[in-house]
Amino acid sequence: MSNTATLGLPLLQPSQAQKHVTVNEAMARLDGLCQMALQSISETAPPVSTTDGAVYAVPAGASGDWEGLDGQVAVFSNGGWVYLTPQAGWRAHVVDVGVPAVFDGTDWQLNGVVASTNGATSFLEVLEFDHSIAAGGTDQTSIGIPSYAIVMGVSARVLSEISGSLSSWRLGVPGSDNRYGSGLGVNTGSWVQGLSGQPLTYYSDTPLLLTAEGGGFSAGEIRFALHLFRIGLPRA
Numbered sequence: 001m002s003n004t005a006t007l008g009l010p011l012l013q014p015s016q017a018q019k020h021v022t023v024n025e026a027m028a029r030l031d032g033l034c035q036m037a038l039q040s041i042s043e044t045a046p047p048v049s050t051t052d053g054a055v056y057a058v059p060a061g062a063s064g065d066w067e068g069l070d071g072q073v074a075v076f077s078n079g080g081w082v083y084l085t086p087q088a089g090w091r092a093h094v095v096d097v098g099v100p101a102v103f104d105g106t107d108w109q110l111n112g113v114v115a116s117t118n119g120a121t122s123f124l125e126v127l128e129f130d131h132s133i134a135a136g137g138t139d140q141t142s143i144g145i146p147s148y149a150i151v152m153g154v155s156a157r158v159l160s161e162i163s164g165s166l167s168s169w170r171l172g173v174p175g176s177d178n179r180y181g182s183g184l185g186v187n188t189g190s191w192v193q194g195l196s197g198q199p200l201t202y203y204s205d206t207p208l209l210l211t212a213e214g215g216g217f218s219a220g221e222i223r224f225a226l227h228l229f230r231i232g233l234p235r236a
Contacts, residue, residue, distance in 0.1 A: 036055060036073075036090070036091070036092040036093070037055065037092065037093045037095055038055055038056060038057050038073075038092045038093070038094050038095065038101070038108070039054055039055060039056050039095050039096060040056055040057070040094065040095070040096045041056075041057040041059060041094055041101065041108045041110075042059055042096075043056060043059070043096075044059055044061055044062045044063055044066070045062070045063050045064050045066070046064050046065045046066055046074070046081065050076050051076070052076055052077060052078065052079075053075070053076065053077070054075075054076045055073060055074070055075050055076075055092075056073070056074045057071075057072075057073055057074075057086070057092075057108055058070055058071060058072045058073070058074050058083075065081055066081075069083055071085070071086070071106075072084065072085060072086075073085070073086050086103045087103070087105070088103060088104060088105035088115075088117065089102070089103065090102070090103040091103070092108070094108070094110060097110065099111050099125075100112075102114065102115050102121070103115075104116065104117065104118075104119050104121060105117050106119060106235070107119060109121040109123070109232070110123075111123045111124060111125045112232075115232075116234060118234040118235045119232065119233075119234055119235045120231070120232055120233060120234035121231075121232040122229070122230075122231055122232075123228075123229065123230040123231070123232060124228070124229055125149075125226075125227075125228045125229075125230065126225050126226070126227055126228070127143070127146070127225070127226040127228060128223065128224065128225045128226075129141070129143045129223070129224055130159065130221060130222070130223050130224075131143070131208075131221065131222050131223075131224060132219075132220075132221050133162060133210065133217050133219055133220040133221065133222065134217070135164070135216070135217055135218050135219065136212075136216060136217055137211070137212050137216045137217070138177075138209060138210065138211050138212070139209075139210045139217055140174075140207040140208065140209055140210070141207045141208040141210075141224065142207070143207075143224075144173075144205055144206050144207035144208055144226075145173070145202045145205065145206040145207075145208070145226055145228070146202075146205060146228070146230075147202065147203060147204050147205050148201070148202075148203060148230060148231075149201070149202055149226075149228045149229065149230050150199045150200065150201050150202075150228065150229040150230070151196050151199070151200050151201075151202060151226065151227065151228055152195070152196060152199060152227040152228070152229065153180070153193070153194055153195040153196055153227050154171065154180040154192065154194045154208065154224065154225070154226055154227070155191070155192055155193050155194070155224075155225045155227065156171070156191065156192035156194075156222050156223060156224045156225065157189070157190070157191050157192075157222070157223045158185065158186065158187065158188055158189060158190040158191070158220065158221075158222055159188065159221040159222060159223050160188055160219075160220055160221040161186060161187055161188050161220060162186035162187075162217065162219075162220030162222075163186075163217075163218040163219050163220055164212060164215055164216050164217045164218035164219070164220075165212075165214070165215030165216050165218075166186065166212035166213055166214050166215035166216060166217060167186075167213055167214035167215065168182075168183045168184055168185065168186065168213045168214065169184050169186065169210055169211060169212050169213055169217075170182035170183070170184060170210075170211045170213060171184060171192055171194060171208060171209070171210060171211075172208070172209050172211070173202075173206050173207070173208060173209050174206070174207070174209055177209050177211045178211075179194070179196075180192065180194025180195075180196075180208075181193075181194040182213070183213070186220070199229070208224060210222075
């Protein structure tokens with residue numbers, strides 16, 4: 001056997017000359033694959049320039065040096081690409097989208113916690129976005145809770161002071177305007193940690209609803225984070 005079974009690290013051979021070359025190559029692969037940070041799982045062309053140790057997942061339809069290597073993990077090492085075959089259960093942080101992923105044996109599943117051999121994946125996600133408040137007694141976010149998501153809770157931070165005639169505000173959804181908090185602060189740095197009383201499923205896209213207490217909104221900016229659980233379908 002010339003390579004290790006799992007990570008494909010090159011092994012020294014009996015009476016091999018220049019053993020340091022093989023050892024250094026094994027170290028370079030190990031450095032790329034352990035605590036793996038995939039620069040991208042969607043870029044179809046190799047980068048024009050990159051640094052040693054940069055790692056990419058080669059997607060379908062790749063071109064250039066990656067052509068015909070769909071599904072491989074490409075590690076840039078010593079001025080060229082080294083290709084390795086990922087195995088089910090490998091995990092990585094995907095840099096260009098800023099989320100973790102798990103490999104199900106065929107695809108990298110973003111935000112995946114565990115995946116079946118046919119891609120049925122359990123996802124834990126944090127959907128973060130900034131929202132500028134419009135004037136009025138109530139306001140809804142343009143980004144909201146996605147359909148078929150179980151919401152564990154909603155957290156938020158006031159980025160710029162919520163102005164207007166209000167004394168405080170509450171956070172919820174249409175039909176339950178205080179589900180995630182009431183009596184909330186308006187000053188910059190004020191925060192929200194609104195837990196669902198029990199895991200709550202939303203079956204259609206649902207905006208967050210902000211309601212002014214004791215007056216109305218004029219302006220302000222809030223950073224929201226939706227803490228979600230979703231399930232994925234198996235492949236046919």
